[in-house]
Amino acid sequence: MTQDYSINMLKSGLKVIIFNQPCIIQNSKFVKPGKGQAFARVKFKSILSGKIVETTFKSTDRLKKANVHDIKSIYLYNDHKLWYFINSITFEEISISKKILNSKRFFLTPQSKCLLTIWKNNTIAIVLENFVSLIVVKTTPALQKKSLNSSGIKLATLSTGISIKVPEFIKVNDLIKIDTRTCSYISRL
Known part of the structure; x- marks a missing residue:
């Protein structure tokens, strides 16, 4: 049985x-x-x-409830085609394609906890932890010179293959904290 919502029942966070x-x-x-x-x-x-879209509905319109559910999972490994996760409750293995993960794959390390969104028995989205710690494997010379108000900035390649901007004092083998929502450096650990 599908549930419908009248337009005056719509509220923030509702999935339709x-x-x-x-x-x-x-x-x-x-x-x-x-x-x-x-x-x-x-x-x-x-x-x-x-x-993100904005639209107008008449008061007589109805929207169907989206049969979408979230699954707590843990990242296991990948074979460069599929990324494998395990359902934290049922221990069922779930595979996700590179297309669904996009750049989020660069923030996955073994045992990372995440939330998988499932619709029609397919994973359609993944929500990572807000922060992840990764090791710097390579750095470049400073891109921006030091000024009175700020330190220099350079690029650092991390253990998962992604490159991000970091302060000039970061060295190879440093463990750094990254914000997965903005793909930005937070601190050195």
Whole structure:
């Protein structure tokens, strides 16, 4: 049995099907004008593409509940085609393609905890821990010279293959903390 939501029931965080895709409602404003039919302005994010869209619905419209669920999992290994995870509750192995992971694959280390979003028995998104610690394997000379207000910046290649900007004092074999949401350096550990 599918559940439908009337437009005045929409609230932030609700997962619904819009344009045949699972979406998360970011905000919804129900408007009752003095004349004419009531409507709602809805801002939502597509789980598949990550695009944020704003649209208007009539008060008589209904949206279907997205049969989307999240699974707590742990990253195991990869064979450069598929990345393998284990469901923390059922211990079922789940494989995910490079296309779904995109650049998030550079923040996965064995035993990393993450949240997999499943829709129609397929993994459609992954949420990583906000911070990860990685080892610097290579650095370049400073890109930006020191000034009175800031230190120099250079590129560092990390153990997973990604390159990020780091302060000039970072050396090879340093363990650094990275924000996975912004792909930015936080601190040296």
